[in-house]
Amino acid sequence: xxxxxxxxxxxxxxxxxxxxxxxxxxxxxxxxxxxxxxxxxxxxxxxxxxxxxxxxxxxxxxxxxxxxxxxxxxxxxxxxxxxxxxxxxxxxxxxxxxxxxxxxxxxxxxxxxxxxxxxxxxxxxxxxxxxxxxxxxxxxxxxxxxxxxxxxxxxxxxxxxxxxxxxxxxxxxxxxxxxxxxxxxxxxxxxxxxxxxxxxxxxxxxxxxxxxxxxxxxxxxxxxxxxxxxxxxxxxxxxxxxxxxxxxxxxxxxxxxxxxxxxxxxxxxxxxxxxxxxxxxxxxxxxxxxxxxxxxxxxxxxxxxxxxxxxxxxxxxxxxxxxxxxxxxxxxxxxxxxxxxxxxxxxxxxxxxxxxxxxxxxxxxxxxxxxxxxxxxxxxxxxxxxxxxxxxxxxxxxxxxxxxxxxxxxxxxxxxxxxxxxxxxxxxxxxxxxxxxxxxxxxxxxxxxxxxxxxxxxxxxxxxxxxxxxxxxxxxxxxxxxxxxxxxxxxxxxxxxxxxxxxxxxxxxxxxxxxxxxxxxxxxxxxxxxxxxxxxxxxxxxxxxxxxxxxxxxxxxxxxxxxxxxxxxxxxxxxxxxxxxxxxxxxxxxxxxxxxxxxxxxxxxxxxxxxxxxxxxxxxxxxxxxxxxxxxxxxxxxxxxxxxxxxxxxxxxxxxxxxxxxxxxxxxxxxxxxxxxxxxxxxxxxxxxxxxxxxxxxxxxxxxxxxxxxxxxxxx
Numbered sequence: 001x002x003x004x005x006x007x008x009x010x011x012x013x014x015x016x017x018x019x020x021x022x023x024x025x026x027x028x029x030x031x032x033x034x035x036x037x038x039x040x041x042x043x044x045x046x047x048x049x050x051x052x053x054x055x056x057x058x059x060x061x062x063x064x065x066x067x068x069x070x071x072x073x074x075x076x077x078x079x080x081x082x083x084x085x086x087x088x089x090x091x092x093x094x095x096x097x098x099x100x101x102x103x104x105x106x107x108x109x110x111x112x113x114x115x116x117x118x119x120x121x122x123x124x125x126x127x128x129x130x131x132x133x134x135x136x137x138x139x140x141x142x143x144x145x146x147x148x149x150x151x152x153x154x155x156x157x158x159x160x161x162x163x164x165x166x167x168x169x170x171x172x173x174x175x176x177x178x179x180x181x182x183x184x185x186x187x188x189x190x191x192x193x194x195x196x197x198x199x200x201x202x203x204x205x206x207x208x209x210x211x212x213x214x215x216x217x218x219x220x221x222x223x224x225x226x227x228x229x230x231x232x233x234x235x236x237x238x239x240x241x242x243x244x245x246x247x248x249x250x251x252x253x254x255x256x257x258x259x260x261x262x263x264x265x266x267x268x269x270x271x272x273x274x275x276x277x278x279x280x281x282x283x284x285x286x287x288x289x290x291x292x293x294x295x296x297x298x299x300x301x302x303x304x305x306x307x308x309x310x311x312x313x314x315x316x317x318x319x320x321x322x323x324x325x326x327x328x329x330x331x332x333x334x335x336x337x338x339x340x341x342x343x344x345x346x347x348x349x350x351x352x353x354x355x356x357x358x359x360x361x362x363x364x365x366x367x368x369x370x371x372x373x374x375x376x377x378x379x380x381x382x383x384x385x386x387x388x389x390x391x392x393x394x395x396x397x398x399x400x401x402x403x404x405x406x407x408x409x410x411x412x413x414x415x416x417x418x419x420x421x422x423x424x425x426x427x428x429x430x431x432x433x434x435x436x437x438x439x440x441x442x443x444x445x446x447x448x449x450x451x452x453x454x455x456x457x458x459x460x461x462x463x464x465x466x467x468x469x470x471x472x473x474x475x476x477x478x479x480x481x482x483x484x485x486x487x488x489x490x491x492x493x494x495x496x497x498x499x500x501x502x503x504x505x506x507x508x509x510x511x512x513x514x515x516x517x518x519x520x521x522x523x524x525x526x527x528x529x530x531x532x533x534x535x536x537x538x539x540x541x542x543x544x545x546x547x548x549x550x551x552x553x554x555x556x557x558x559x560x561x562x563x564x565x566x567x568x569x570x571x572x573x574x575x576x577x578x579x580x581x582x583x584x585x586x587x588x589x590x591x592x593x594x595x596x597x598x599x600x601x602x603x604x605x606x607x608x609x610x611x612x613x614x615x616x617x618x619x620x621x622x623x624x625x626x627x628x629x630x631x632x633x634x635x636x637x638x639x640x641x642x643x644x645x646x647x648x649x650x651x652x653x654x655x656x657x658x659x660x661x662x663x664x665x666x667x668x669x670x671x672x673x674x675x676x677x678x679x680x681x682x683x684x685x686x687x688x689x690x691x692x693x694x695x696x697x698x699x700x701x702x703x704x705x706x707x708x709x710x711x712x713x714x715x716x
Contacts (some may be wrong), residue, residue, distance in 0.1 A: 016132055040065060042072075042465025043472050043541030044182075050289060055085050063463040065184045065532040067379055071459020072466035072666055076184070076382035079461075083185045087383060091391040097394060101157045103148050103205075104140035105239060105292040106359040107299055109348035111135050111162060111309070120313060121252035123372030125164040126343065134163045136406060137348055138362055139239040139295070140349045142196045144205025149284040150291035151275070152205040153234045153494065158244035158266060159364045160346065163410040164613060170368040172388070176233055177245035177332045180654055182469050184383020189215060191221075208501035213270035215508030216592060220472040220540065221547070223518060224330050225567060228303075229477045229657035230488060230494035232274035232556055237629070238294045240305040240566055241273040248366075248381040249326045251314070251374035253453045261326060261376065263312040263333060265340055268305065270593075271561035273703070275626075277494065277661045278713070282626045289554055290627070301595075304349045305568060307423045310340035323545075324475065329380040331475055335553040358406045363392040363498035374453045398422040414443035444647045473517040473544040480519055482554040486706040491637040492522065492716045496529035513538035527714035562701045565593030569700065570628035572599045572620070572652060574639025579608040581634045581666055585693045599623045601639075601646070609636065620648045630700035632664035633672060640668055644675040653678055657686070660704035665695035683708055 013668070036048045044065040052060045061082055068080035071138055093099055110132050117126040127135045140157035141148065156175040161168055180190050193215035194207050203209050205227070214220050228234070237240045244266030252260045275283065283290050298305055312333055314326075324331040352358040365388040366381065375381060392401050398421040401407055418432040431439040480488060495515070499508050508530065513522035516537035527534040551557045569589045571582065586596045600606045600616035608614050617623070625631050633653065635643055643649035653676035656663050662685040665673060680686065685705035687696040699705075709715065 015440075031524075033622075037564070038543050039220075039539055040465065041467060041541075042182075042634075043470035043471070044465055046218065046457040047218070051296060055082060056089070056396040057085075060450040062320065065183065065186065066463040066465050067183050068463050069377075069379060069381065069382075069459075070457055070461060070521075072462065072464055073325070073377060073468065074457055074459045075377045075638055076379055077461060080185075084386070085381065086188055086511060087387050088186060088390055090191070091387055091434050092394045093397075096397070097146050097224050097392070100142050101138075101450065102146040103144050103150070104138050104146075104157070104359055105150075105295050106136060106138035106362065107295065107305075107349040107350060108134050108352065109137060109304070109346060111160075111344055111346045112342040112473065114341055115341075116155075117252070117311070118254065120254055120262070120311075121372035122168070122255045122515040123164070123252075123370050124166050125162065125169075125370075126372070133165075134410060135164075135346060135348075136362060137346070138364070139242070139291070140357060141205065143207065145231035148205035149288040151235060151280045151284045153277075153498075154205065154279070155229065155234065156236060156242055158242065159406075160244075161364060161582065162370075163369075164370055164584045165411045166370040167411060167413075168368050168407075168409050169370045169373065170364045170366060170406055171246055171364045172364045173244055173246045173264065173266075173356075175236065175244060176225070176228045176245060177243075177265075178225050178228065178475075179247055179329045179380060180216075180225045181219065181380060181467065181597065182221050182328055182330055183360045183379045184387065186219070187380075187387070207312045208498040210502050210504050210507060213511055214504070214507050215504050217507050217514065220485065220514055220538065221330050221469070223472050223514050224479065225416075227476045227491065230491045230498070231479075231483070232276075232490055233278040234494075235275050236291075237275050238298075238566070240292050240295060240298055241268055241270060243272055244307065244312060247329055248378045249319075249376040252311075253372055253374055253451075257453070259316070259374070259453050259455075261314050261316065263338075264587075265310040265312065265541040266307040266346070267310060268307050269345075270566040271559075271563060272307075272556050273560070273629075274556060276659050276704075277490070277497070279626050279655070282655065284623065286622075286624050286626060294311065294700070295348075299348060299351050303593075303595075304347050305562065305566075306348075307346045309343045309346060311343055312338045313341055314338050324469070324471065325466060327376055327378045327466075328469045330469075330472070331380055334478070334551040336549075336551055343548070344681045357404075358427055361396065361401075361404050363396060363401050365389050365392065366380070368449075371448070413455075416443075438557060447629070471531075471542040471544075473514075473540060474548060475541075477519045478548045478551060479545055479554055480522060480551040481548055482552060484555055484557045486709060487557055488522075489709070489715050492529065493714075495526045496716050499526065507536045508532065510538060517544050525716050539686060557706070560703055561705075563592070563627070564589065564701050565698065567594045567629035567700075568597050568627065568630065568636065569594055569630050570597045570599050570623065570625060570641075571632040571634055572649070573614060573616075574601060574606075574635040574643065575606045575608050576609050576636030576639055577606060577614070577634050578636075578666065579610050579661055580616065580631075581689060581693075582608070585632055585634075585664075585689065585696075588693045588697050594629070597623070597628060599652075601649075603645070620646070620652065622649070624677065625652045625661070626662070629665070630662040630696070631656045632693070633669040634689075635669055635672060637668040637671075640670065643672050650676050657682070657708075660706060660708050660712070661685070662696060662700040662702075662705065663688065664700075666690050 067076045141154045149475030155509045159172045194212045319326045367385040598617045603619040605616040
């Protein structure tokens, strides 16, 4: 007796599912309980369900966690159609705004070599002390759109285009030395998770939501980066006060063909500085363009931002001795292990002439390197080499984007590429190919041209991650243990805030389980802050090392400079203010390289006690204390009484104190201090200036008064 056959789902009649495309077969998403999770050989998370994951051509995908590479530590293979399709689709999702790093600020400047690197590289601009090349540097947030605010909790892009005599070299990095993922195939997933949730279109420029933390909770490799992203590094005071990192391991190659591994580091000469979270929130409301305005104003007034460039140099033999893999972009090399070597300095001294033509149209690509610099097999870097060029083709609309002035090399450029959309140059002659005999001795390949460093490449083509990438928690532990107590408190508070916005309890539990692998006390503090039980640790491919020696170089506060250079001090004045206080403060502050910003009740300014007018730099309502690094309260007695009835004035004082800033004051400000609930001698950071501003400036140079923090906010 013949049995009746049953139609398989793939044989069912095609219909248009709700929210789907015409002709697509119906499918149902599995419930959370039907998902099975396992840990791969490299520590990556794999999930399986009853629904096959496919390419856009319907081809089932067996591994969506790893790119195809030649050997577990080998280069990514171009034949990986899954990777190429996924990243190509991702690169073309937004036109013309950048998918990531859309919110940017940039400036022109120069890089000057101060120490010859000829021992390590043949790159011409690094050969001689005193060599200068033009640069165009762009800073950016990652997650938000071009119209978002400057101060979300986010990574900051730090991209430098060097216009050298051998062509353009693009050093495209971030202000954090590690990244969330190990393999480029996961980059679209990372960004999709942190972007606005597709059904509701929010939140914008924020990671405190379910989809981001859902992804992170399933990606243990992201744990180290999460420690950095939840630290004060993610809410910088100014773009002039951030570090920059190349993130990946690169190669330098000298004239003899000898290769040396290198990691790139930028350090601001005025030091790094961050804000506190409440301050970041209020700055975003008071001035969404705070960072952009700060960078522009500094350059416009001649206070040119400057960074020093350092190399971490090490051999392949050295790399083999490390207890982590230098090809893993979620890992860093502690400076105690490989010290920094100073190379030169970058100065930004000219603002763009046109924001769109330069800042928006600039096209960076990690594949833009010059002779003497080469790549490593870092799988995230390998994917970026393809992705950036593909993105620029979509965003700028033509393969001729290199002809835009901001992207054009400043050295001669000759080849036989012709035509294409938006071609602006007019090549002459009948030849558009090579070799040929008809162009009269035109451009040809040269022995002095770029040569890829020869290296052995072998291995079975596999979608598998190297086991040396498997330790996801030890460096996260290293980072947290290297922070000062205030910095650790801020990381805990950030995690409590972010996870407190997560609506799905299971997601919070998975993140807490990862944190247990980092530091049990850290995890317990976060759980207590959320008011939830601490779950057990999630399974780890490699146990966290128990004994980790802290690296003080990873702490912002332990390396902070005692300086006011590049900072802004706000002075609150009223009618009747003593001119001597203003004059002495201005001279002392400016001597330290800072700017004094006069805040008055009204934009028209005030009349001082000597009858002279003092112009205001800003009105009180539009110049809250969050804009300043330290403040001085210099009202007259009557002026202070009037300000006690003004909410903006009370908030000016209360926020300055609450944000741990140094507050200078004259005796006549007593009524305003009292109204704001601040005692005249509350701590070392509340300083009388009647007899001179020297003590105030001395305390302000030390930065924030972190010992005040437990008195003004909850420490979890």
